Amino acid sequence: MKILITGGAGFIGSHVVRLFVTKYPEYQILNLDALTYAGNLENLRDIENASNYKFIKGDIADQNFIDQLFANEEPDAVIHLAAESHVDRSITDPMAFVKTNVIGTVNLLNAARHLWQPGGYEGHVFYHVSTDEVYGSLDFGPEMFTEETSYDPRSPYSASKASSDHFVRAWHHTYGLPIKLSNCSNNYGPNHFPEKLIPLAIHRLRTGQPVPVYGKGENVRDWLFVKDHATAIDAVFHKGKNGDTYNIGGVNEWQNLKLIELLCDVVDQKTGQEVGTSRKLIKFVTDRAGHDMRYAIDSSKIMNELGWKPSVTFEQGLAQTVDWYLENEEWLNSVTSGAYQDYNAKQYAGR
Numbered sequence: 506m507k508i509l510i511t512g513g514a515g516f517i518g519s520h521v522v523r524l525f526v527t528k529y530p531e532y533q534i535l536n537l538d539a540l541t542y543a544g545n546l547e548n549l550r551d552i553e554n555a556s557n558y559k560f561i562k563g564d565i566a567d568q569n570f571i572d573q574l575f576a577n578e579e580p581d582a583v584i585h586l587a588a589e590s591h592v593d594r595s596i597t598d599p600m601a602f603v604k605t606n607v608i609g610t611v612n613l614l615n616a617a618r619h620l621w622q623p624g625g626y627e628g629h630v631f632y633h634v635s636t637d638e639v640y641g642s643l644d645f646g647p648e649m650f651t652e653e654t655s656y657d658p659r660s661p662y663s664a665s666k667a668s669s670d671h672f673v674r675a676w677h678h679t680y681g682l683p684i685k686l687s688n689c690s691n692n693y694g695p696n697h698f699p700e701k702l703i704p705l706a707i708h709r710l711r712t713g714q715p716v717p718v719y720g721k722g723e724n725v726r727d728w729l730f731v732k733d734h735a736t737a738i739d740a741v742f743h744k745g746k747n748g749d750t751y752n753i754g755g756v757n758e759w760q761n762l763k764l765i766e767l768l769c770d771v772v773d774q775k776t777g778q779e780v781g782t783s784r785k786l787i788k789f790v791t792d793r794a795g796h797d798m799r800y801a802i803d804s805s806k807i808m809n810e811l812g813w814k815p816s817v818t819f820e821q822g823l824a825q826t827v828d829w830y831l832e833n834e835e836w837l838n839s840v841t842s843g844a845y846q847d848y849n850a851k852q853y854a855g856r
């Protein structure tokens with residue numbers, strides 16, 4: 506089986522590519538990535554020479570390029586992760602999100618349909634990896650998002666992901682395209698670009714800079730270790746039902762301020778500082794526009810039907826994450842300085 510994984514040089518994508526390349530040597534894995542600021546081939550150095558792995562640089566929003574790629578490579582399946590993913594960026598530049606997340610997804614759906622439909626859809630699947638933000642925002646309390654929760658996206662980012670989910674389902678209902686979807690909560694772990702809360706906070710603490718807490722820090726997110734998200738994607742890809750959606754979460758809700766305080770203490774312990782030192786760097790700043798209050802996701806369907814569950818506790822995952830950032834200072838410096846783009850440019854030159 507030849508699987509096209511889009512966005513495979515990004516944070517979640519690189520963990521998915523590594524899992525599939527190493528766990529399934531019989532599969533051919535094509536990693537398609539535009540190498541934007543958040544895509545980094547450095548994330549995949551350890552598997553870049555594997556015989557079942559190939560990297561292709563390209564933009565999913567470029568229809569001609571995508572059509573040509575499908576004609577040349579004839580993938581059997583698609584796992585679609587490529588997306589603009591940062592909510593703050595979507596507030597300042599919404600069109601980039603429409604282009605990649607909506608138009609890019611429709612280009613892939615069209616190309617898959619045109620390649621697969623003539624011979625019959627048997628053995629093919631288009632799997633869209635999405636977010637719990639499509640369901641909107643919850644108040645504090647016991648309510649959680651389930652697969653039946655109505656969509657209520659509120660940021661340009663979540664609107665673009667909700668739109669792409671709808672397009673994926675429309676291709677299933679209208680053209681019979683075999684599809685799967687999953688909607689996951691906040692991920693954390695190694696290789697996360699330091700614009701998102703956890704890697705940003707670690708980077709700032711490590712360099713003695715203030716850690717910005719939006720508003721009062723009361724907002725709640727559910728956190729899942731990225732490698733557990735990759736195993737969930739593996740389960741949905743192989744065992745999920747055609748046409749179905751699976752929610753994925755960590756059963757691990759945290760208020761932002763409490764999470765940042767915990768992170769400060771972990772960094773203090775790991776760096777040998779007196780616990781409490783890093784908390785002095787917490788700085789309350791103006792809130793994010795339209796800031797969703799709470800995301801909480803019910804993962805019982807994937808747990809009961811597919812037998813998946815998270816493998817690490819938050820304490821273990823956070824400790825591993827902080828260790829990784831402290832040990833990979835060079836990676837962090839390169840992604841914050843832009844030097845990684847030179848590496849990426851060299852890597853794909855001539856391909």
Ligand SMILES: Cc1cn([C@H]2C[C@H](O)[C@@H](COP(=O)(O)OP(=O)(O)O[C@H]3O[C@H](C)C(=O)[C@H](O)[C@H]3O)O2)c(=O)[nH]c1=O
Pocket residue numbers: 590591592593635636637638689690691692700701702703705716717718719720722724725726761793
């Ligand atoms: C960057 C930053 C964030 N925050 C707050 C804002 C949120 O309440 C929370 C997490 O923010 P972050 O931007 O890391 O993630 P979300 O906005 O929850 O969205 C993330 O999780 C979902 C599932 C996706 O689908 C997104 O792609 C992913 O970016 O911390 C701060 O208080 N300070 C900061 O400096």
